[in-house]
Amino acid sequence: xxxxxxxxxxxxxxxxxxxxxxxxxxxxxxxxxxxxxxxxxxxxxxxxxxxxxxxxxxxxxxxxxxxxxxxxxxxxxxxxxxxxxxxxxxxxxxxxxxxxxxxxxxxxxxxxx
Amino acid sequence: xxxxxxxxxxxxxxxxxxxxxxxxxxxxxxxxxxxxxxxxxxxxxxxxxxxxxxxxxxxxxxxxxxxxxxxxxxxxxxxxxxxxxxxxxxxxxxxxxxxxxxxxxxxxxxx
Numbered sequence: 207x208x209x210x211x212x213x214x215x216x217x218x219x220x221x222x223x224x225x226x227x228x229x230x231x232x233x234x235x236x237x238x239x240x241x242x243x244x245x246x247x248x249x250x251x252x253x254x255x256x257x258x259x260x261x262x263x264x265x266x267x268x269x270x271x272x273x274x275x276x277x278x279x280x281x282x283x284x285x286x287x288x289x290x291x292x293x294x295x296x297x298x299x300x301x302x303x304x305x306x307x308x309x310x311x312x313x314x315x316x317x318x319x
Numbered sequence: 320x321x322x323x324x325x326x327x328x329x330x331x332x333x334x335x336x337x338x339x340x341x342x343x344x345x346x347x348x349x350x351x352x353x354x355x356x357x358x359x360x361x362x363x364x365x366x367x368x369x370x371x372x373x374x375x376x377x378x379x380x381x382x383x384x385x386x387x388x389x390x391x392x393x394x395x396x397x398x399x400x401x402x403x404x405x406x407x408x409x410x411x412x413x414x415x416x417x418x419x420x421x422x423x424x425x426x427x428x429x430x
Contacts, residue, residue: 210362239417249409249420262416296362303416305351305370310362 212311224285231299238280243294321412325421338397342410351413352393
């Protein structure tokens with residue numbers, strides 16, 4: 207079966223712009239989580255969605271937002287981009303949170319210049 | 320609340336030697352514990368997981384981990400390192416609609 211698909215793979219944006227990243231989870235997975243990965247901070251939890259509802263949110267400013275659609279596909283948006291937002295953004299899908307574990311996408315590499 | 324501490328940001332072993340990557344966790348509820356591997360320019364891949372039951376868990380690529388509640392540890396081992404094991408390894412604990420990851424350990428394998 208198809209894995210987790212993230213688009214685009216690479217993105218270059220200018221400070222102040224906004225960006226939208228997309229994630230299609232594995233078929234049947236209703237939980238989608240987003241993480242930001244940077245060399246200095248490691249994997250930081252952004253938010254988790256289940257059946258179109260955000261169930262948990264990490265400690266990121268309001269410029270970071272997300273949503274999930276009825277087909278479980280998810281998007282995250284970052285507005286007013288800052289240089290520090292440059293990172294690998296990873297999407298992970300799961301049947302449910304807890305003991306199932308994640309299947310990760312390959313990520314979107316965002317560079318803010 | 321959950322937290323994960325991985326001891327050693329970099330570990331170097333010789334090919335054929337034992338691999339030991341350390342992970343200690345903190346959790347206010349019975350934990351679900353995971354190890355993931357990340358190769359360059361890729362996402363993370365699940366190596367193994369502990370939910371309940373047997374405390375020694377076997378995963379892919381010859382890796383295994385032992386859950387020790389008394390030590391709040393979940394160390395990852397492999398008897399004999401292979402060059403292809405060189406990668407980033409992340410320990411994680413799950414609970415409360417999110418999974419928390421450790422900072423990761425970069426494994427280097429010397430020929």
